[in-house]
Amino acid sequence: MFVRETKPQIEEQYIKTGKVYFVHRDFPLTDVHPGALLAAHVANCAAAQNGFWPMHDQLFAGQVAGEWNNSRQSDVNRFLEYTQSLGLDVAEMTRCISDNRYASQIEADFREAAEKGVRSTPSFLVNGTLIVGAYPFSAWQEILDKQLAQQ
Amino acid sequence: MSMVKVASVYTLMLACLLVIVACGKEAPPRATRPDGTSTPQASRVPQPIETPTESLVSAAPPDSTGFAPLLDERRAMGDPHAPIMVIEYGDYQ
Numbered sequence: 001m002f003v004r005e006t007k008p009q010i011e012e013q014y015i016k017t018g019k020v021y022f023v024h025r026d027f028p029l030t031d032v033h034p035g036a037l038l039a040a041h042v043a044n045c046a047a048a049q050n051g052f053w054p055m056h057d058q059l060f061a062g063q064v065a066g067e068w069n070n071s072r073q074s075d076v077n078r079f080l081e082y083t084q085s086l087g088l089d090v091a092e093m094t095r096c097i098s099d100n101r102y103a104s105q106i107e108a109d110f111r112e113a114a115e116k117g118v119r120s121t122p123s124f125l126v127n128g129t130l131i132v133g134a135y136p137f138s139a140w141q142e143i144l145d146k147q148l149a150q151q
Numbered sequence: 152m153s154m155v156k157v158a159s160v161y162t163l164m165l166a167c168l169l170v171i172v173a174c175g176k177e178a179p180p181r182a183t184r185p186d187g188t189s190t191p192q193a194s195r196v197p198q199p200i201e202t203p204t205e206s207l208v209s210a211a212p213p214d215s216t217g218f219a220p221l222l223d224e225r226r227a228m229g230d231p232h233a234p235i236m237v238i239e240y241g242d243y244q
Binding site: 010011014015016018019020021023024025027028033036039040043044047050052053056059060063109113121124125126127144148151 | 223225226227228229230231232233234235236237238239240241242243244
């Protein structure tokens with residue numbers, strides 16, 4: 001829900017207006033989400049082709065639609081379909097995944113998140129304050145406006 | 152030196168060599184999360200081959216390809232000088 005409904009509103013009212021700098025970090029909870037680690041690899045490989053956010057949103061939409069989440073070959077095939085539909089280089093994506101290119105990046109993200117108290121997804125740090133869960137836009141407005149007022 | 156003594160020396164040398172080989176380096180312990188559960192093996196990724204795979208493939212050492220770390224800005228949007236920074240921790244679920 002956050003990606004589909006809330007994030008677009010945050011983007012329009014806060015990110016595009018210069019009030020918020022929005023960053024993604026990986027926190028793959030593979031114990032409960034078996035496809036999460038591969039998805040993180042795919043997203044990072046897409047980022048290397050300057051296609052991170054389209055792939056980020058596509059991964060979320062695909063997962064909600066039940067198109068992937070088992071980390072098997074079917075997921076790989078699905079992610080390569082996403083890659084092609086987003087106009088990214090499929091051969092490069094394949095190489096990137098095979099090379100395990102961003103494994104240390106993902107591990108570093110996870111370690112950093114755990115050190116900051118992150119235990120579940122989605123979680124957010126808003127100027128260092130931990131917010132846990134996918135709140136609706138109205139709650140985000142309150143959080144962000146309060147932060148802006150304190151600046 | 153007698154043949155018996157020579158054989159004993161060689162036997163001793165062989166035994167020392169076997170001990171050295173047996174004292175191999177142990178695998179590093181698996182990292183654990185603060186709550187005691189295991190961290191994900193971020194280095195294990197399925198291989199995109201023609202035939203289907205059943206599970207995550209074997210581990211590969213990190214940084215083995217020599218590629219530079221991904222630039223953080225590629226996973227960010229907006230003005231990096233904005234008054235508020237929001238970091239989303241997610242796993243695409």
